[in-house]
Amino acid sequence: MHSLSNFCLLLVVLLNFFTLGSARLGACIRAVAIQGGLLALLPILSHGITGHTLLLSGGALLLKGLFIPWLLLRAIREVRIRREVEPLIGYVPTLLLGALITAGTFIFADFLPLLAQHQDGLFIPTALATFFSGFLLLMTRRKAITQVLGYLMLENGIFIFGILLSDAMPLMVEAGVLLDLLVGVFVMGIVMNQINREFSTINTERLSALKD
Template structure:
């Protein structure tokens, strides 16, 4: 299996931390794109005997989440004239502390699972847990609609890592359906973001609770 899968997974976790501490929307989207590009390479190194299944899954992740969706998100930012700050409810110190706690919790949960020894890369399950938790944290901490879209996508990246374990057993049509669902969801979110901005002239979801009849 070699060291490459674990090296890529460490990069994924490092990008999770960068995603959590990012305070600019453009940087947040670029970090998501970078993480997706790294994730697309994980199946290739995890299953070195390349087949059509692995190639389609890796290529789909590369094209959809590494290129198309980030371009769509940048289009939404430009089209809706969204302010580029992505500050959340928690300050930088709290975010750094939370990221450390989430990473530790990820390794703890991984150690409690009855996984076969040497069958998987050491960092695969911790990276999957940490990416899932990072997506949930972004979803809760983010105050802009576009930030929560990225949070949903980071959450899906964590699910993708868990799915990599079952890549050999999962039918290709199921994975293509998941990719299509993600793309359609982001496309709809882009439309909703533009409608929110057109109606309220801001993208702060915390202020939507102040709406009255």
């Protein structure tokens, strides 16, 4: 189980790199959906099959792996966009920054005073790398949909942290994290729809036209 968890976490890191380096919105949404599916496996792989882990995994799979990606794919069909155009930072520099951030998180995790059962795992560095990769995507892209993906990746990093504390955290707290994610995506969906209706584009730079 330990080796399977580490394998899933390595795939999560690779999907971070793919999303940072891809201009195709559909491919990025599918990559984040696969990432959500991998995260849904982690509670079971880490803590075994219990009612608690099955409920947490099922909720993560439905929201992160299926429902929210479906909403985003539907959104890009409605606004008829396929690619991210002219990001604030180019794809190669973004990938290099992502690689530096990921390397830094793995180095930083080695200095943390972790419990013995977590010292050989990849949960902490992967959680930090995914969190900061999402933040990087959120800050360097112009399209609102890509920024939603950054928010999803950022929350995925928080979710990985939560799995380590699954035995100690009440189920309602974990359910609250998933609910916050769902509400955040719905709010961003409303914002995207309003931007597209007013400006015929979802380039967030056009919001500067609202100022006096």
